[in-house]
Amino acid sequence: MTERKLSGASPAHVWEALPWKKFHTQVFRLQRRIAKAEREGKHGKVKSLQWILTHSFTAKALAVKRVTENQGGKTPGIDRIVWKTPEQKMQAISHLKRRGYKAKPLRRIYIPKKDGRQRPLSIPTILCRAQQALHLLALEPIVEIRADPCSYGFRKKRSTADALEQTVRTLSTRVCAQWVLEADIESCFDRISHSWIQDKIPMDKSMLNKWLKAGYIDQKAFHRTEFGVPQGSLISPAICVLTLSGLEAAAINCYHKRKGKINVVAYADDFIITGASREILEDHVKPAVAAFLKERGLRLSEKKTRITNIEEGFDFLGFNVRKYKGKLLTKPSKANIKSFYANLKTMVKSHPTATTEALIHMLNSKIIGWAYHFRHSCASKTFGTMDHRIFDLLWRWVTRRHSRESAQWKRKKYFRSRGFQNWVFTTKVICKDKAKKNLDLFEMGSVKIRRHTQVQKAANPFDPKFVEYFKKRDLLRKYLQEQDRKRRLKYFVDLDAAGLAAS
Numbered sequence: 469m470t471e472r473k474l475s476g477a478s479p480a481h482v483w484e485a486l487p488w489k490k491f492h493t494q495v496f497r498l499q500r501r502i503a504k505a506e507r508e509g510k511h512g513k514v515k516s517l518q519w520i521l522t523h524s525f526t527a528k529a530l531a532v533k534r535v536t537e538n539q540g541g542k543t544p545g546i547d548r549i550v551w552k553t554p555e556q557k558m559q560a561i562s563h564l565k566r567r568g569y570k571a572k573p574l575r576r577i578y579i580p581k582k583d584g585r586q587r588p589l590s591i592p593t594i595l596c597r598a599q600q601a602l603h604l605l606a607l608e609p610i611v612e613i614r615a616d617p618c619s620y621g622f623r624k625k626r627s628t629a630d631a632l633e634q635t636v637r638t639l640s641t642r643v644c645a646q647w648v649l650e651a652d653i654e655s656c657f658d659r660i661s662h663s664w665i666q667d668k669i670p671m672d673k674s675m676l677n678k679w680l681k682a683g684y685i686d687q688k689a690f691h692r693t694e695f696g697v698p699q700g701s702l703i704s705p706a707i708c709v710l711t712l713s714g715l716e717a718a719a720i721n722c723y724h725k726r727k728g729k730i731n732v733v734a735y736a737d738d739f740i741i742t743g744a745s746r747e748i749l750e751d752h753v754k755p756a757v758a759a760f761l762k763e764r765g766l767r768l769s770e771k772k773t774r775i776t777n778i779e780e781g782f783d784f785l786g787f788n789v790r791k792y793k794g795k796l797l798t799k800p801s802k803a804n805i806k807s808f809y810a811n812l813k814t815m816v817k818s819h820p821t822a823t824t825e826a827l828i829h830m831l832n833s834k835i836i837g838w839a840y841h842f843r844h845s846c847a848s849k850t851f852g853t854m855d856h857r858i859f860d861l862l863w864r865w866v867t868r869r870h871s872r873e874s875a876q877w878k879r880k881k882y883f884r885s886r887g888f889q890n891w892v893f894t895t896k897v898i899c900k901d902k903a904k905k906n907l908d909l910f911e912m913g914s915v916k917i918r919r920h921t922q923v924q925k926a927a928n929p930f931d932p933k934f935v936e937y938f939k940k941r942d943l944l945r946k947y948l949q950e951q952d953r954k955r956r957l958k959y960f961v962d963l964d965a966a967g968l969a970a971s
Contacts, residue, residue, distance in 0.1 A: 483554035491526040495605060503609035503930035514670065518606040528564045531601035532557050535594055545593030546575045546685055563595060564602055571596050571678040574698055576686040582807055590684050590698035599675065600702040607671050609930045611706050616716040617925035621736030622705035624929045625938060628785045629844050631735040632798060633922035635789055638731045638742055639778055640796040645729035645742035649749045650782050651757065652772035656737035657704060658696040660711050661765030669710055679703065695765055708736060711764050715757065722756035723748055735785055749775050787845055798845040805850065808838050809857060816861050820868060824882065824895035825907060832910045839912040844920040851912035862893050914955065
């Protein structure tokens with residue numbers, strides 16, 4: 469479908485009638501051609517195909533659809549403009565042009581970090597976000613080709629569960645490495661060299677330069693950006709992956725791989741490197757990694773980078789990885805557990821007058837996400853402990869509301885028995901059929917621990933030979949999600965009434 473064919477109809481009807489499935493197929497076909505040209509080293513052809521993709525109507529439509537329907541679609545930049553109506557979205561497609569485009573400064577906000585500091589987040593205008601989404605479509609195939617095999621962050625069809633499973637496979641055998649370098653890059657996004665990005669990132673240099681030099685506005689003052697990529701931009705994660713591609717080879721090639729037992733597992737800018745001894749990691753691997761990062765304007769954090777023995781354990785991506793008497797176990801880290809419980813405690817205490825139904829909705833959305841994130845680790849004991857601590861929180865919440873009532877009265881009003889459980893926090897809700905049914909608080913103990921099936925390291929979603937492989941993985945994922953949904957139905961009388969997604 470082209471702009472000429474759409475000229476006769478109103479924008480609202482046209483936007484709703486666009487064949488999105490066909491658009492995805494057409495763009496994906498071009499992305500596979502870009503990936504093939506990159507594999508074969510035909511850089512001129514890569515550039516030509518990228519130009520075709522970024523100037524196609526289908527890619528522009530998908531870019532506008534992405535930035536208007538994702539979580540940040542309603543968040544404006546410094547111009548306070550958002551695209552809400554179909555008319556605005558159709559007009560936006562025609563505005564995605566290279567000629568005459570000028571990137572506007574980003575709006576700077578700050579979000580709290582776990583250590584109490586503030587993380588800067590830069591919000592581009594929606595037009596800049598759409599331009600980045602458009603050029604990201606042309607850059608993604610190259611990211612998948614160039615990224616390290618054991619890199620799992622900001623990549624299609626990969627997740628933290630894959631990174632954790634690779635960590636387990638690397639450290640679980642009897643003859644594996646016993647020492648681990650926990651690496652932390654100091655302000656990775658904020659320090660990447662602009663000159664390195666301009667030389668090495670294979671995309672439209674003019675557009676890239678405009679985004680890098682756009683600057684940001686903080687407290688009504690304009691600030692220039694001389695280095696780094698903004699956290700909050702759609703294209704920044706892809707640039708980060710390409711910046712750190714080659715790290716695995718740099719670490720492995722600095723020492724004899726078999727004798728050194730050097731392996732790398734990375735998730736974005738978080739990575740670990742294993743070694744046969746502390747000396748190998750300290751004298752060979754760490755200097756090689758530092759030199760690799762220095763070329764890109766980055767450096768390791770001296771405070772957070774350390775070398776530990778696997779018997780002592782280490783935290784990685786919110787998990788604690790440690791060997792107990794020769795057996796490797798992964799659990800939710802103590803810091804993550806503490807942070808999650810503090811979040812729930814704040815939520816409960818800040819809603820003393822909320823209805824029971826509203827409180828259950830808020831808690832379930834947090835509890836389900838946390839439990840299913842850690843279900844691939846040895847978390848059964850942790851889940852049971854958290855259920856008990858959440859019960860204590862809710863009992864204190866009930867007691868504050870009804871300080872003069874007896875314990876038996878409180879139990880009858882707010883709890884019920886289900887199976888062998890006698891203290892299920894619940895309430896009555898009215899469903900679509902106007903019948904009153906129970907809405908229960910989700911219990912982590914009901915989540916079954918399941919080993920994650922790791923994605924193949926060489927698997928590339930833009931490679932034709934892996935098409936069937938990813939189809940089977942998607943079918944397996946949908947089947948498991950359906951089983952989980954059926955298991956959760958006993959907690960939610962009606963998914964629409966509970967306000968929760970089925971997946």
